[in-house]
Amino acid sequence: MNKIIETKEVTIRFGGLVAVDSVNLVQRRGEVLSLIGPNGAGKTTLFNLLTGVYHCTSGNIFFDYKNITNVKAHERTKLGIARTFQNIRLVKSMTVLENVLIAHPECNREGLLGALFGMGRTAGKRRQVVEECLELLDIVGLKEMEAEMATSLPYGKQRLLEIARGLATKPQLLLLDEPGAGMNGIEKEELTNVIHYITEKMKVTVLIIEHDMKFVMGISDRIIVLDHGQKIAEGKPEEIQTNPRVIEAYLGSGEFKDEEEA
Amino acid sequence: MKMKAFFSKLKDIRLNRWQRILLIIVLAGIVISAPYIIEDNYVLHILILCGIYVCLTLSLNLIIGWSGQFSLGHVCFYGMGAYITTLLITQQNMGFFQATLLSTLLTSIFAMLLCLPTLKLRGDYLAVITLGFGEVFRLFLTNAVDLTKGPAGIPNIPDPVLFGFEISSKQAYFYFIAIVVAVFLFFMKRFNNSGFGMAMMVVNEDDIAATALGINVVKYKLWGFVIGGGMAAMIGSFYAVYMGMISPTSFAYAESIKMVSMVVLGGMGSIPGSVLGAVLLTALPEVLRSFSEYRMVVYGALMVIMMIFRPEGIWARSNRMLNEYKIRAFESVKK
Numbered sequence: 001m002n003k004i005i006e007t008k009e010v011t012i013r014f015g016g017l018v019a020v021d022s023v024n025l026v027q028r029r030g031e032v033l034s035l036i037g038p039n040g041a042g043k044t045t046l047f048n049l050l051t052g053v054y055h056c057t058s059g060n061i062f063f064d065y066k067n068i069t070n071v072k073a074h075e076r077t078k079l080g081i082a083r084t085f086q087n088i089r090l091v092k093s094m095t096v097l098e099n100v101l102i103a104h105p106e107c108n109r110e111g112l113l114g115a116l117f118g119m120g121r122t123a124g125k126r127r128q129v130v131e132e133c134l135e136l137l138d139i140v141g142l143k144e145m146e147a148e149m150a151t152s153l154p155y156g157k158q159r160l161l162e163i164a165r166g167l168a169t170k171p172q173l174l175l176l177d178e179p180g181a182g183m184n185g186i187e188k189e190e191l192t193n194v195i196h197y198i199t200e201k202m203k204v205t206v207l208i209i210e211h212d213m214k215f216v217m218g219i220s221d222r223i224i225v226l227d228h229g230q231k232i233a234e235g236k237p238e239e240i241q242t243n244p245r246v247i248e249a250y251l252g253s254g255e256f257k258d259e260e261e262a
Numbered sequence: 263m264k265m266k267a268f269f270s271k272l273k274d275i276r277l278n279r280w281q282r283i284l285l286i287i288v289l290a291g292i293v294i295s296a297p298y299i300i301e302d303n304y305v306l307h308i309l310i311l312c313g314i315y316v317c318l319t320l321s322l323n324l325i326i327g328w329s330g331q332f333s334l335g336h337v338c339f340y341g342m343g344a345y346i347t348t349l350l351i352t353q354q355n356m357g358f359f360q361a362t363l364l365s366t367l368l369t370s371i372f373a374m375l376l377c378l379p380t381l382k383l384r385g386d387y388l389a390v391i392t393l394g395f396g397e398v399f400r401l402f403l404t405n406a407v408d409l410t411k412g413p414a415g416i417p418n419i420p421d422p423v424l425f426g427f428e429i430s431s432k433q434a435y436f437y438f439i440a441i442v443v444a445v446f447l448f449f450m451k452r453f454n455n456s457g458f459g460m461a462m463m464v465v466n467e468d469d470i471a472a473t474a475l476g477i478n479v480v481k482y483k484l485w486g487f488v489i490g491g492g493m494a495a496m497i498g499s500f501y502a503v504y505m506g507m508i509s510p511t512s513f514a515y516a517e518s519i520k521m522v523s524m525v526v527l528g529g530m531g532s533i534p535g536s537v538l539g540a541v542l543l544t545a546l547p548e549v550l551r552s553f554s555e556y557r558m559v560v561y562g563a564l565m566v567i568m569m570i571f572r573p574e575g576i577w578a579r580s581n582r583m584l585n586e587y588k589i590r591a592f593e594s595v596k597k
Contacts, residue, residue, distance in 0.1 A: 051474060052473075053470065053473070053474075073473040073474070074472075074473045074475075074476050074477055074478050074479070075476075077473070077474060077475060077476030078476050082474070083474050085470075085471070085474070089468050089470065089471040089474075090471075091463070091464055091467050091468065091471065092467065093463070093467065093531075093579055094460075094463070094464075098460065101457070101460065102457075102460050102461060102463075102464050102475060102477075103475040103476070104457075105476060106457070107457035107460065107461075108457055108460070108461040108464075108475060108476065108477050109457070109461075109476075110456055110457030110458050110461075111458070112453075112458050112485065112489075114456075114458075115452060115453060115456030115457065115458040115459065116449055116452050116453060116456075118456075126457075129457075165475070169475060169476050
């Protein structure tokens with residue numbers, strides 16, 4: 001089993017609140033794994049731990065068998081972990097193409113001297129970068145709109161643009177935080193196709209947070225359910241659907257617990 | 263509404279290569295012939311000041327508009343460049359060119375050291391800290407009498423000799439600053455069109471997104487101060503030899519505010535905006551000199567009008583041409 005990412009007893013506390021509580025997570029290379037759970041379950045916090053926005057209070061994170069617990073966020077991106085955001089974070093003053101360009105390692109790690117004095121070679125390299133980014137835009141179906149401002153796109157397209165941007169960092173693992181939020185049925189179908197393309201053709205492993213159960217059940221190979229920061233279930237979509245603990249977490253148990261009565 | 267239409271029309275203007283070359287030749291012609299047409303030394307002086315402030319605004323805009331750090335102490339770098347160059351010239355008998363190079367380097371290092379402890383600060387807090395640095399620097403100039411001769415300043419700074427030419431007349435200084443402005447604009451444009459400049463812009467707008475894209479936020483924030491500070495130091499050196507004497511009053515707090523107004527009026531993160539802002543705010547007080555009692559009224563009215571109609575500056579970044587990462591590379595792909 002080729003593990004791309006693994007967390008061991010990962011915990012983070014914000015003051016007295018344990019947002020993620022000793023979560024063990026393993027994802028195999030090539031597998032589509034989904035994280036689900038009620039609001040406030042700690043899904044996005046777990047994403048932030050994986051990408052290095054937060055550092056965990058205890059526990060370890062391994063990426064491709066390397067311990068990355070103390071690696072800084074931007075260096076994790078260089079290692080090959082990319083992400084999209086739940087609240088879209090595109091650069092507002094830039095065009096669609098530029099938003100992808102800035103994620104391309106050749107572009108955003110261009111040296112200052114090369115930028116100021118570079119001649120033919122820099123131009124050639126840039127041409128190649130632009131071409132690669134246009135290809136990525138083609139994959140998510142935004143190539144025609146490359147010259148528009150990013151914020152003038154409809155909501156669903158902005159989410160697709162974020163995916164293209166994530167792909168431009170040349171990741172091995174792509175974390176999608178609610179990619180389908182605010183999308184209509186057709187757009188969700190498009191999104192499904194894009195995710196299939198990413199995993200099958202581009203060989204990028206995808207980890208998804210999503211609330212739309214139909215979408216999750218359709219696309220995931222495996223699902224992990226979080227509630228109150230703890231992992232309460234793990235398994236194939238059909239197992240999760242019938243798991244009583246999951247149903248309880250989402251709908252409540254229907255009976256009062258002793259502690260709540262007291 | 264009309265104004266908006268006007269600006270969006272300006273935005274759509276794209277020059278091809280030959281038109282661009284023609285434009286540059288025409289501009290160069292105007293600049294070269296200007297000292298022959300303008301015989302009034304006073305007007306020439308104002309033009310030179312415009313040049314100085316264009317460069318200063320560009321350097322401050324790099325810190326505020328590109329790297330996104332609101333600095334109110336820009337005069338600190340400007341004055342530091344001026345003083346170090348002056349001291350090197352008058353006491354070490356160094357040439358102007360070498361002195362400028364050294365003072366630029368030293369100021370850049372100082373700017374980096376200043377930036378390091380303020381990295382975590384943003385917005386108002388950073389503004390207050392940098393304001394403090396500017397004030398500390400002025401007090402240092404006033405009180406370190408042994409080094410800077412205190413409030414009296416350093417007089418009799420010799421004129422620079424560059425490539426065998428002694429630059430002493432107003433005309434010569436005019437050409438000199440014109441070349442400096444051209445070089446600054448050229449490199450700012452290249453900087454803006456590069457991956458480096460774009461990455462800095464991302465850091466400015468959203469540092470969490472920048473980190474997620476593999477951009478080292480700290481690096482770009484530091485570079486913002488280092489480049490901006492270095493540019494200001496170069497212009498400070500020019501100012502010192504041009505005026506022939508420097509004193510702490512030239513580097514007071516009001517000077518920083520003036521530069522910030524130029525950046526904000528012109529447009530943050532915009533090269534044409536910097537030029538417009540600097541020229542307007544340098545020339546306007548001179549034009550209004552004859553009725554100076556009303557100058558503040560005009561200023562106030564201007565600011566109010568700006569806030570209502572164009573709060574993002576005269577020539578905001580959104581008015582730029584699309585696709586900054588080397589337009590030509592982009593066009594060749596499109597074909």
